[in-house]
Amino acid sequence: MIAAVVVRNASDQLHTRALATLRALLPHVGIVAPGIYACDLAGTERVLGAPSRIARVIVERLARSGAPAAVAVAVTPFAARVAAERTADGDVRLVTEPREYLAPLPLEVLPIDPKLVDELSLLGLRSVGDFAALPRGAVFDRFGRGAARAHALARAEDEERVRADPPPRRIRARRVWEDAIVSREQLVFALKSAIDEL
Structure with a gap:
């Protein structure tokens, strides 16, 4: 299932905030256009619940971050996006039959x-x-x-999948020294050693 998220009139700042909120919640978030996101929900049901519940959580989290959004869930990215564009902010739409939904x-x-x-x-x-x-x-x-x-x-035969950028990697290093670092030279040496390990 695909969740399409539409944040209308998204400024650069709002777009960045919405994207960060979605990436904190879901593993596969793609940017369709500024303010329009596609989220692949494959594998998330066990942890986050049914797609309709995930969609409601998305709406709530985005509203809390100051980015009111409309969310639609469908089998294909295109049907989900079209449905989200036709859904009011704060609402969720579940499209179970995308071809029937698109037909009229x-x-x-x-x-x-x-x-x-x-x-x-x-x-x-x-x-x-x-x-x-x-x-x-x-x-x-x-x-x-x-x-x-x-x-x-x-015909709802959309084979395209969500093209998600990988989330930014957090790089961490930790080093414990037996003796206290008391001079600037020792600190520089310690930092260079930690960087070399990365």
Whole structure:
């Protein structure tokens, strides 16, 4: 499951705070766009609970950090993001059937060229569901690779996974000396020794 988090009107400071809050809570957090995050919940259920509970915790933690957010959980990152964008701040939405959820939405939610939207409208296709109903091969042959990718998203066949940056590593060193360090030279030597160990 994927949790999409939307923090609207995120300034650089708010974006940084929201990202730090999410990374403190979850192991796999990716940045989709400023203020939009994708969190892979795989493996978190045992520790944090069901996806709906995790989503509520995300909303609560972000609100406490001064970053009100909307969260949606779905099987695919695209469906989760679209649902989160259509969810009010402080609310959680669980999308159990992404294809059914996306079907009534307008074509504009898909990442396709506006000219293609116009062309599809001329063919009588106005919703994501109309577009998803087209045969896969025909979409690729007639409209190209970009449209085929959008078609896969419309059919909730999104194979893309969350691209998460690894959390920053904390580097620590500890050294115990038998004798007290009493001079500056001893301190410099001790610090160089600790750095060399890292």
